[in-house]
Amino acid sequence: MNTRAPWRVIPWLALAVSAFGIGWWLRQQMATLPVASANPRARVTSLQEYSPKQSYTVALAPGDSASPVSMDLMQLFYSVFKYVEKQHVDYTPEQAKPMAYGAVRAMLQSLNDPNTRFLEPEEARLLQEASRGTYYGIGAALTVVRRVTQDIERRELTVICPLPNSPAEKAGLQPGDVITEIDGKWVIAYDLFRQVQRSGARGNELVKALEDARKRVLAGLDLRKALNALTNKSQGPMTLTVRRGNATFKVQVTPAVLTVEPVTYRLMSGNMGYLRIVQFNAQTPESLKRALAGLGNNLRGLVIDLRNNPGGQLDSASQVAAMLVKSSALALMETRQGENKRRQPVPTSGNLRVKAPMVVLVNQGTANVAEALAVLLRDKAGAKLVGERTFGDGLVQTFIPLPDGSAITMTTGKFLTLSGGDFHGKGVYPTVTAPTVPKQGHDLALEKAVSILRTTRA
């Protein structure tokens, strides 16, 4: 009888183990259940639905659905909202929207990444129009550059490049210019209090410095307000304070509405083609096709001007790349998968249309996918890069519209060259250095490019 006892225990043990399993499984189900079944509005979208075709889509990796921890967090957020809704003395349903916006804005701000931010519907609309080639405001591609000096982090509103014939160009803004003030209001770029505290000032000097800092911050514009002021529809003339290198000066700019023709071209003497790509928007591939047709099939050489090209949509740049060079990929894109990074090629699509030797003009206003394209043309088509070191912006920004018309832009990855080179924060160095600002009507970089092409055997 005794020897049979262990055998009797086994079914119970098996039962216990499966009970453990069932308990664990049930808990997982409970954790994910509310989201899964409450899907229609809470988890408002699946990614595909709301990603516009032109934006850089990274597919949701499997296993990205709600994990138990996040479920707890959602309940936490929900509880706070419920308490406010039920208990706060001044709460009205109209506040739900500003609260939602406030939550998302603060959440994105806490990432400490100036390029990841929330856009209210109007801001989102302006950005979308800009991606179609219509700009409001000063007409310059702007970005926020992070720099750390003396342990103080600065986020400076920086001009990537002025667009052709824009108010910014007329005012003489150049790539790399930092806008420090708008109509005398400081564009808040760093923690001034911290700087004052570290300045070593003591006593009355410190008191005065803190007082000044307080006034300056209270009167200042945060980056969001500053960006809005520079890309606003209806604005009178404004005065910008600009820092270029070590010099600081003021310029007057009158904002306007600007439509950008993405590609311009002309045939130069000796059957040389000149092609300027201003940005990569939805019209750029078509516009390029027309330009190449206009230049004809028997070019002896082609100068591709990517100066002051801030980049644009990945899709557009991929199509452009396919027309200019034989390569299955434009660049590599590094994205995150869980805790790891993964690299994927960005495929090109379209037919090769250029057989002539090429030279590419670049300058400090050549940024993002334009930099990637320049490297591709250098590596795969043997094109020399003429001009200056490029801007060095390799981050992939994804524009994600949200159901109510607002949107977020988010850093989702980084471009690397096909050989794995990282140009973010460094820029791409030209093969041949040449000044890119025309002097006395002479575009020295272009002249250099033409002379290089003359000596090239096709």
Place this chain on the structure above:
Amino acid sequence: MQKRRLSISGIAPLLVTLAFLLGFFYPDMRSGGIRRALYAAQTVPQRVNLALQMEQDVQQGYLWPVGLYWDVLSRLRSQYYQPVNEKQLTYSAIRGMLAALHDPYTRFMDPSEYRSMQEDTRGDFFGIGAQLQEKEGQIVIYRPIEGSPADKAGVKAGDVIVEVDRKPVAGMRVDEVVKRIRGPRGTKVELTIRRKGVSNLLHITIVRDLITSPVVYAYMEDEKLGIGRVRLEQFNEKCDQLLVQKVRELESKGLRALILDLRYNPGGLLNVAVDVASRFIDNGVVVLIQEKNGQVTRLYAERGRALKPYPLVVLVNEWSASASEIVAGAIRDNKRGIIIGETTFGKGLVQTIFQLQDNSAVAITTAKYLTPSGYDLNRKVDPEGREIKRGGIQPDIVVKQSEEMTDIDDRAHDVQLQKAVEYLREKLTSAKVASTP
């Protein structure tokens, strides 16, 4: 044998149940041990309720702060270039959501902030006896409590705290500064102070101690005409009785007109404010408490407690807050006296603290005080701290305090007090003229 078989089949189902529970609470145990699991077990009904309620709400479709937050968090989790800390993101989202209410007193406390708040109110720590207030980004002393360590060390109302123990406080919140000032009884803290009219910074060392309750002070401002003044430092339990006692003292000296001095009084208990107001208002509303959905509760003056209806002036300044503002507003709206001084601080709010699932908490303004005429005295600010509405009680006669006044007892320079005395003198003498035709 029979016995043993029975015991196996008796214990085994229990073991199976235990295994099930172990499995169910395994995630909690893994993240926070047995205590966390027990807490989770306790709150299961609550959580199930919450989850069901959430599901219902979301399907009704009106809860889109939650939806939007979740949508963006999901995208960050799957697509953002760097790994993200979802908990910190959620805390930031909650803070941002609450900031949109434009109510600085409705705020989120993460578990560590909540814990230190609880420690503060438990009274394990001792202070210096001075209330602090943030004003335009500066930490300013409201008023040192009379007889407190701060008072004895020479700290004065309006002093700006620049450093605590030689560490700058610029950009810090009041509660952070308070935390740094407080400490064990008998230990020292050094404040660096900037004082109006003093060119050098002052370094003042103060010994922390238990803070005893403040009191009511009485002064005879004009013995000939019988103009007396009572000054209330704060509304605590003893306040009402002391007020009566002090007024009796003044009456024995021939009191005929009264100044109620509420300057630098940061408030206190609501019921005490009603008691104090009842000493001046015999029949009428003292304060309206507006709750959610505009529901309004009237608090009436307690009949039969009023002092003699002396001509009355209430002195206030920008540091008079909460209960002080209630009393001043009640006296004005009941036309019982006039207000002289400067616009008051503008705070008449009640907060309730709700503890949340993960031991964080949220303080929510659940009610607010309106004066009997329905005036909302609350100051409003935007999320960046800029003022949208000034709020506060506007005096009938605005008198800015003299720059030369060094101390609340510096009567020679106290132009607000002088104005009050002058007003009552006029009132008393013109009443005399009227009554002797």
